[in-house]
Amino acid sequence: MFIVDSVQDIQDMARGAVLLGTGGGGDPYVGELFVRAQIKNGRYPKILSCDEIPDDAFVLSIAGIGAPSVIVEHLVSEKTLHRILARAEAFYGRRVDALISAEIGGANSMFPLALGAISGIPVLDADGIGRAVPHIEMTTFSIYGCKATPGIVMDDSGNVITIEAVDDRMAEDLCRVVTGAMGAMAFGALYPMTGKQAKSFAVQRTITQTLEIGRAIRTAREDSRDIFESLIDYLNSWDGRTARILFDGKITDVTHDTRDGWHFGRATMTGLQDSTDECVVEIQNEFLVCRLNGKTITIVPDLISILDRESGEPLTGEMLTYGQRVKVLGYSADPMLRRPESLEVLGPRMFGIDEEFQPIESLLASA
Amino acid sequence: MFIVDSVQDIQDMARGAVLLGTGGGGDPYVGELFVRAQIKNGRYPKILSCDEIPDDAFVLSIAGIGAPSVIVEHLVSEKTLHRILARAEAFYGRRVDALISAEIGGANSMFPLALGAISGIPVLDADGIGRAVPHIEMTTFSIYGCKATPGIVMDDSGNVITIEAVDDRMAEDLCRVVTGAMGAMAFGALYPMTGKQAKSFAVQRTITQTLEIGRAIRTAREDSRDIFESLIDYLNSWDGRTARILFDGKITDVTHDTRDGWHFGRATMTGLQDSTDECVVEIQNEFLVCRLNGKTITIVPDLISILDRESGEPLTGEMLTYGQRVKVLGYSADPMLRRPESLEVLGPRMFGIDEEFQPIESLLASA
Known part of the structure; x- marks a missing residue:
């Protein structure tokens, strides 16, 4: 309590x-x-x-x-x-x-x-x-x-x-x-x-998680520590879960389309280190799939978040704009969401994506 | 009872x-x-x-x-x-x-x-x-x-x-x-x-009315009496109400358009006696207004019905087809529907018709 x-x-x-x-x-x-x-x-x-x-x-x-x-x-x-x-x-x-x-x-x-x-x-x-x-x-x-x-x-x-x-x-x-x-x-x-x-x-324990995620970002910012390192360390401390920074780049294209009460979109980012690297995140209300140079590296129900690369503030889909410098974070979903009965209801195909779910840790290992 | x-x-x-x-x-x-x-x-x-x-x-x-x-x-x-x-x-x-x-x-x-x-x-x-x-x-x-x-x-x-x-x-x-x-x-x-x-x-007394309308049509048909005369006589027998055959013609054009769950349409009829006479009925689920040679002769909430001219069978909007021979009937609505508080809710303007309601008896008197 x-x-x-x-x-x-x-x-x-x-x-x-x-x-x-x-x-x-x-x-x-x-x-x-x-x-x-x-x-x-x-x-x-x-x-x-x-x-x-x-x-x-x-x-x-x-x-x-x-x-x-x-x-x-x-x-x-x-x-x-x-x-x-x-x-x-x-x-x-x-x-x-x-x-x-x-x-x-x-x-x-x-x-x-x-x-x-x-x-x-x-x-x-x-x-x-x-x-x-x-x-x-x-x-x-x-x-x-x-x-x-x-x-x-x-x-x-x-x-x-x-x-x-x-x-x-x-x-x-x-x-x-x-x-x-x-x-x-x-x-x-x-x-x-x-x-x-x-x-x-x-x-x-998801209220605890929101509190501790928010706190990890804030305290790192206040103490001038690396925000993303603190955040990833915190997320990886959850038993059996994997968090990783998937991309560090600049939004070079973003589309927004609202229809039938849904927000559809796509954010395209170019690498800050290597400008030939391209990362695309598909949006359907939520960030559904993240592809690096055409290869899927995180996919729903695993979590994809996009954060401002300076403040570490997480962004909603509607906030994304051209020119923003961002980091993309991938995080494994709670194990309950990865069971077959869950994937039947919230796997990629339920969003019209013609791919099987693969855990972020497997996708990254083979990337 | x-x-x-x-x-x-x-x-x-x-x-x-x-x-x-x-x-x-x-x-x-x-x-x-x-x-x-x-x-x-x-x-x-x-x-x-x-x-x-x-x-x-x-x-x-x-x-x-x-x-x-x-x-x-x-x-x-x-x-x-x-x-x-x-x-x-x-x-x-x-x-x-x-x-x-x-x-x-x-x-x-x-x-x-x-x-x-x-x-x-x-x-x-x-x-x-x-x-x-x-x-x-x-x-x-x-x-x-x-x-x-x-x-x-x-x-x-x-x-x-x-x-x-x-x-x-x-x-x-x-x-x-x-x-x-x-x-x-x-x-x-x-x-x-x-x-x-x-x-x-x-x-x-509207259940009684449905029964007696249907019976008037059927018995006239069975006895080879004039169906429309019987029907009009019956409807006019209701205190303070006026029924009239508005038109006797042939459907020469009919449009049907279903959108937002509504049936929109227009039936155009040409006179059988005088083929220069044209009657138009505007439809929005119901028959809303009847115009004879451009002049309104019955308008909502007064009633407009279209009947097969041989059998006297009343027709729904969806049943109307090109070439059908029909009679158009006008009938004054129940007095409750003609009061100002009713017309505010179900008068012509509530259906997008830019006309004031006028009772069928006035419209016909000035026609």
């Missing part, structure tokens, strides 16, 4: 959440501002590890749903957060014992912390994916047996929808169209689960 | 419902088949007038929602109807005392009769518009103060949505997108109301 009682911790967590967002998931900035204001008022989010709650605890995900660009501009209000909780408890017919993030990468790292701060309900140090993904059915919750619905989607005008979908692919479709009708931004109470399910189906 | 115990009555009702559908509302044929099968098995829908139920009775609309072309092809199942009722009673927390059609014109004339037949719940001799309209917020229920939600939308695969919208325009948007995600065909339980509201806000 730990208490988030410092504004700096929330800033670090938001930075870490952008890195784990792998370019997508929405900018957590608005949520971060909200939680910072709570901490200044002495309302501190309490974080529990999953093994600190009983098996029969009632755990719920609270999330913002919508186009990332809209989430960023949308201020969440305390009233709306209280309404979600009240509605959810009435709908499920029981008190919420703990909150959990559906997706730690990006904006949805902050929603449970925001509600946790104002309600006093603890937030679990875990989430449903350990990164960002564009669809509900791609979470480990969905993949390993905890359905997203029955759930609630509401906006802050007073429209409330409850959804009971036959599967999470349908839940995704319904949430998406309802959110569209609500003006591209809504709030969801989804994935009702037991404490036991949270222990089994969630990716563990 | 009357009992619908003859297959012929249901056939007549369906015919009358197509006429009141003014080209839209979906073909009631599939629902008609279902109710005919019930009647053959001795399960008869019971029709009550609104003044036969207590003021505090709980009245609910059951409707098919979706693209008319899909409704036509979609067989409703007894299981699905039972599920709607069970879900609705659980959701509202009380037994349904009576069913009411939201829209008597077209397919939704039959859904309450179908559920009434299998459940024994009486159906009110009334509906929410007395014709067909494309949007939820255009019903007299909505206009005069009975909201469509809280309500339920479900499909027959097991997906269930509850909706609580801030207004009926939003309810319309949410129903439309949810139905789209469900494959363009869903079932709704909407407009929870009291017996008192049904007495005040519904258009009265």
Whole structure:
């Protein structure tokens, strides 16, 4: 258990959440501002590890749903957060014992912390994916047996929808169209689960990870140590996981295309050491695949992040611009995401990429 | 009170419902088949007038929602109807005392009769518009103060949505997108109301009207009397209402265009007596305006129907084809629909027609 009682911790967590967002998931900035204001008022989010709650605890995900660009501009209000909780408890017919993030990468790292701060309900140090993904059915919750619905989607005008979908692919479709009708931004109470399910189906210790990623970057910057060395050292300290700087270069071309609520794009970078080296990152909300001189070196669900090469600040897909000097980071996904049942749902082919998943460590060994 | 115990009555009702559908509302044929099968098995829908139920009775609309072309092809199942009722009673927390059609014109004339037949719940001799309209917020229920939600939308695969919208325009948007995600065909339980509201806000005696319209056409045909004379005589027998044959001609041009789930079109007819006479009917799901040689002679919310000139069978917009010989009928809407508060919601400008509503009787007097 730990208490988030410092504004700096929330800033670090938001930075870490952008890195784990792998370019997508929405900018957590608005949520971060909200939680910072709570901490200044002495309302501190309490974080529990999953093994600190009983098996029969009632755990719920609270999330913002919508186009990332809209989430960023949308201020969440305390009233709306209280309404979600009240509605959810009435709908499920029981008190919420703990909150959990559906997706730690990006904006949805902050929603449970925001509600946790104002309600006093603890937030679990875990989430449903350990990164960002564009669809509900791609979470480990969905993949390993905890359905997203029955759930609630509401906006802050007073429209409330409850959804009971036959599967999470349908839940995704319904949430998406309802959110569209609500003006591209809504709030969801989804994935009702037991404490036991949270222990089994969630990716563990991911709030800790956002905090420590953000802190590694900040402290290295403050102490004038090498930011990327500190970051890679930290990430490699996680058991069985591999982090590597994949490329050091300058963005020479970047395309952005928003259609059907998705952000499609491609960033092309040229090497700073050797200008004949070319690195291409394909974007579909998230950074999906990184190719060095035409050869794949990291691919979804392994994580790709792009960071400003001076400040070490992680960047979202929308932030990338021509001429930026960046480093590309590759990081192995949590082992849960690499199992065959996960790859069936969130492997490269689910994004239209005609390649098999290969772990970053194998790709780099053969590069 | 009357009992619908003859297959012929249901056939007549369906015919009358197509006429009141003014080209839209979906073909009631599939629902008609279902109710005919019930009647053959001795399960008869019971029709009550609104003044036969207590003021505090709980009245609910059951409707098919979706693209008319899909409704036509979609067989409703007894299981699905039972599920709607069970879900609705659980959701509202009380037994349904009576069913009411939201829209008597077209397919939704039959859904309450179908559920009434299998459940024994009486159906009110009334509906929410007395014709067909494309949007939820255009019903007299909505206009005069009975909201469509809280309500339920479900499909027959097991997906269930509850909706609580801030207004009926939003309810319309949410129903439309949810139905789209469900494959363009869903079932709704909407407009929870009291017996008192049904007495005040519904258009009265419209089931009787469908039956008697269909019967007037059929019996004239059987007795070799003039079908249109019989029909006009019947319609004019309604207090304060005017029916007239607007045109007798041949379809010389017809356009159909389906976009955003709407059917847009235009039928152009040439006179059979005088081939220089031209009649144009503009279609937007329903027949909206009829112009004779460029002059408007009937306009929404007054009713325009197009009938086969030999059989007297009313036609939907999708049925119109080049070369068909038809008669165009104009009929004044129920007085409730002509009040200023109604015209604000379902007058010509709400369909993008830059004209004021004028009653058919004035338009014809000045023609």
